[in-house]
Amino acid sequence: MPRIAVVGAGPAGTSFVLHALRAGVDPSDLVLLDRARFPRPKLCGGALTWRGTELIREIAPELVPHERARMETTHLRFRCDLGDFEVREGGGQWLYDRAHLDARLLELVRDAGVEVREGTAIKGVEAGTDSVQVRTRGTERFDWVVGADGARGVVARSVGLAPGIVGRLVEAVYEPTDADPNPRELIFDFDPIRDGIPGYAWIFPYPKPEVAGQANTGTHAGLYKLGIMDGRGVAAGEDLRAWTDAFAERNGYRRVDTKLAGWPEHYYSHRTRAHVPGVLLTGEAWGIDPLLGEGIAPSIEISRYAAGRLKEALDAGVRTIPRYEKTFRKTEPGQNLRFQERLADLLYGKSPDRWLKVLFSHRRMLELAAAGTEAYGRLEKHTWMLTRSYAWQLLTGNL
Ligand SMILES: Cc1cc2nc3c(=O)[nH]c(=O)nc-3n(C[C@H](O)[C@H](O)[C@H](O)COP(=O)(O)OP(=O)(O)OC[C@H]3O[C@@H](n4cnc5c(N)ncnc54)[C@H](O)[C@@H]3O)c2cc1C
Structure with a gap:
């Protein structure tokens, strides 16, 4: 038994x-x-x-x-209206169905x-x-x-x-129309914060299993998943759906799925x-x-x-x-x-615009992102170094 x-x-x-x-x-x-x-x-x-x-x-x-049913990418790209930068890990990222x-x-x-x-x-x-x-x-x-x-x-x-905290996400499969996407990158777009949604939108290549010839090529500019994460679960599902479709259109994608599906995250x-x-x-x-x-x-x-x-x-x-x-x-x-919980409390908390600016201009953080030696979400060991360099940048008026 x-x-x-x-x-x-x-x-x-x-x-x-x-x-x-x-x-x-x-x-x-x-x-x-x-x-x-x-x-x-x-x-x-x-x-x-x-x-x-x-x-x-x-x-x-x-x-x-x-x-x-998988593909490989080389980096993440963080972007918003303040600019963009690549996040390179110690190895590639994999996409699975x-x-x-x-x-x-x-x-x-x-x-x-x-x-x-x-x-x-x-x-x-x-x-x-x-x-x-x-x-x-x-x-x-x-x-x-x-x-x-x-x-x-x-x-x-x-x-x-x-x-x-329970977040709210919506997602669907899209195909590029006017876009010329790089199938080797995962895009994380923080513009939702500018519209009062505490989260980000993504564009990920999608290795749909039944698309012949796509699996393992890593270069197939075929299907993509676009979606949005509301990391505090504050926006209505219909607003997230409308935001994602508008985001897709701005970026040159057309929805393939009949609807944007939603699911929570804990x-x-x-x-x-x-x-x-x-x-x-x-x-x-x-x-x-x-x-x-x-x-x-x-x-x-x-x-x-x-x-x-x-x-x-x-x-x-x-x-x-x-x-x-x-x-x-x-x-x-x-x-x-x-x-990660601390970072989320800052970025999705009371002063999101301020912390978005910090994310995109914190020199030491940007160096770590570019280094190709670290792993996403595993930066706790650098807490003191990051805090010190943040304080120094503040004091010297560069933030
Ligand atoms: C839109 C969206 C996009 C995401 N994108 C990513 C991503 O790109 N990368 C990433 O790392 N994470 C992503 N996540 C998060 C990721 O999908 C989940 O965190 C992950 O699946 C958690 O794994 P789990 O095994 O804990 O739970 P789940 O994968 O949710 O598995 C739970 C299982 O429990 C079963 N179950 C539930 N209730 C019952 C019940 N009452 N009785 C019996 N069985 C039950 C379900 O059928 C399910 O199979 C995303 C989430 C969402 C919503």
């Missing part, structure tokens, strides 16, 4: 299982449940940062070089001998003193339940773990609780990068941590993980998410 139910087979759920197995959990102790049948659609730009690709390589080395990426990861879970139940919606979870009851069509008891059920997770809600906060006895959260159910909404890589990083902590609890025969959230905050991924 499985002792641990993992709810949600997105990157958080599958990577949790794969990391748990690596930590020594027996496959027969795990069951992975998802309400969807795979491959299932997931609204997502599908962009994986350089660190994200490394994280996938760690759990699924065979997947990175062979996945057919999420339906395919998630289905491939799920295959690996199945191949490892773990029971997978698709088409199984969890309606609620009740944490008791010595087991957790999971409601589907009937009920089933487990020693542990792992909530990897994403932005609208039922697990967190059922056990009273309140969410942090952001990491150092205050969010993610554990009660017998239940823990991972991935977006706990929270992702609040600055740009990078979700795939942080979900895998959180799951690596969560799987290790659960294994410790199983070995100790306990149902409470001491300092689950606090200890994560001290890990490198936890510190980086906290750093």
Whole structure:
């Protein structure tokens, strides 16, 4: 009988299982449940940062070089009416069709001998003193339940773990009409801030699996995903849709999808609780990068941590993980998410125009962006250097 139910087979759920197995959990102790049948659609730009690709390589080395529904880019481009600059990481970024990426990861879970139940919606979870009851069509008891059920997770809600900030995003597939896009770059456009929307718009190449000849060429100027992230969830969905279509037209794109679809994002906060006895959260159910909404890589990083902590609890025969959230905050991924949280609070907070100006003129930050040695979202280690150089620039009147 499985002792641990993992709810949600997105990157958080599958990577949790794969990391748990690596930590020594027996496959027969795990069951992975998802309400969807795979491959299932997931609204997502599908962009994986350089660190994200490394994280996938760690759990699924065979997947990175062979996945057919993907493309590679060389850099990110941040832009707004103040100017633009390239962000070069220590390696390239990968673009995936999420339906395919998630289905491939799920295959690996199945191949490892773990029971997978698709088409199984969890309606609620009740944490008791010595087991957790999971409601589907009937009920089933487990020693542990792992909530990897994403932005609208039922697990967190059922056990009273309140969410942090929830953003609102819309996205669709477009094709260039007057645009001459560079399929090797990911565009992050911060102009929405000028229109009172705390977020950015994106233009990402889209490696649609069924477009013949597109996969792996990396040069196909075919389809693109355009969308907008409202990082505070303050704008109405219809305003975000209108903004995105106008943005697309300005940039020379025509919508291919019949409509712009919307989905929320749940952001990491150092205050969010993610554990009660017998239940823990991972991935977006706990929270992702609040600055740009990078979700795939942080979900895998959180799951690596969560799987290790659960294994410790199983070995100790306990149902409470001491300092689950606090200890994560001290890990490198936890510190980086906290750093992103601080940046998001500034850029999407009370003085967005001021911090947008800082982002586009902070000399040291621009040097790091150009260096090609760093990774997006992993700059916490440079906090003091960045703060010092910011203060110096302020004092010398250059900001
Ligand atoms: C428009 C948009 C664009 C994005 N672009 C990017 C991007 O380019 N790069 C990036 O890194 N991130 C991006 N993200 C964020 C990223 O998609 C998520 O953060 C990531 O998928 C989180 O992984 P997860 O496994 O935690 O959750 P999910 O991928 O959401 O998986 C959760 C799973 O749980 C299942 N589930 C939910 N409820 C239940 C239930 N009650 N019972 C059973 N199963 C359930 C769902 O079916 C789903 O399969 C984007 C998000 C949006 C909305």
